[in-house]
Amino acid sequence: MRWFGFGFNAFGQIYDHDKLSKSEKIGTDEDVKVSSPLELTTGTDCCSKSVRIKASWSRRASLHLGGESCLCLAGFGAVTSTESSGALIKHSRGCTDVYISESYLTLAFPDRVEAWDLQKEEKTPSWSEEIRSQSETSGPPLSLPLVSGGYIAMKPPLYRSLSPHLKAKSLALSAAHAILLTASGAVFTWGLGSHGQLGHGGLTSEEEPRVVEALWGMSMTSVAAGGWHSVCISDGGDLYVWGWNESGQLGLPSRGLRKALQQQESGTPVLLLNYRDFSNTE
Known part of the structure; x- marks a missing residue:
């Protein structure tokens, strides 16, 4: 490889x-x-x-x-x-x-x-x-x-x-927050939440793993953590991103799309694109 x-x-x-x-x-x-x-x-x-x-x-x-x-x-x-x-x-x-x-x-x-x-x-x-x-x-x-x-x-x-009830499949860590994927495809986050990186709709921190409710009901296959942002991919190949976007690290314009920015600032996961369609993206 x-x-x-x-x-x-x-x-x-x-x-x-x-x-x-x-x-x-x-x-x-x-x-x-x-x-x-x-x-x-x-x-x-x-x-x-x-x-x-x-x-x-x-x-x-x-x-x-x-x-x-x-x-x-x-x-x-x-x-x-x-x-x-x-x-x-x-x-x-x-x-x-x-x-x-x-x-x-x-x-x-x-x-x-x-x-x-x-x-x-x-x-x-x-x-x-x-x-x-x-x-x-x-x-x-x-x-x-x-x-x-x-x-x-x-x-x-x-x-x-970690609680055995979480049945952790994979875990991604940043310097200050964590994002966990369970065997059932659910996503949990905890740690520092000052930039919306936890995806719970606010900027507060969490001491214990808390499910990302915006993704509930959608099975995820992988997760990743940046400095102040988080990423996950669904079974269908959809890429979800949330958190800090000052330098465009979410793959979205850092200014311009007002609706997307409002969602990012509130710490809510945003559907970016289907990663299986990269070959068709200009």
Whole structure:
């Protein structure tokens, strides 16, 4: 699988500034911002061709799966903290999933989950927990940041419990809010709500998961979280967005469509388009 990156690149999380040829540098600010999709280089000693990419604001983790899997880090701290990054890569041998934030790197293994502090040169993880194998549990396998009984947060306490009644299928985290998809296709959000990112029709925060009533009755298949906005896709391929849109991050004009803006400001999910129709969009 080929991966491409674009956007903020001040820390080299998309490409190494020094290794990019002059002909590939289009503008003077190209080191800071990649305006067009650029294929990611995931060079490693691993022979695996199956790569899973996870990213935070300033870092990128490339997990090479198959055989004895391994992890490569790019971005902030990956070069200046060589010893620390090397230790993390060494301890990643055999992991099956990865999740990275600005402070912690979480690794999932067949028998355990570990969280490493990226700010420290640790020889042992900051947090770890044994997990049961898939043959001992019911339901589909969980992907990070979900773990058995809860999820791994971006800051301590790293482990947060979730009610088993939610039957979580996937979870997306931003720095201050969370969006959860259940096995039945319902969407729950909680955390900071100051920019309408929770989708509850207001700007208040929520301490516990609360269902997004505007989406009730429509089955969703995936969710994602931005800094102050949220996204989900329905079974039928409809893309719903809500939250902060100052820079047009919702894919809608930041000014002009009064009705859409009113819905965004109230924190109500807006149907953007059917993502299966991208090929027909000019």
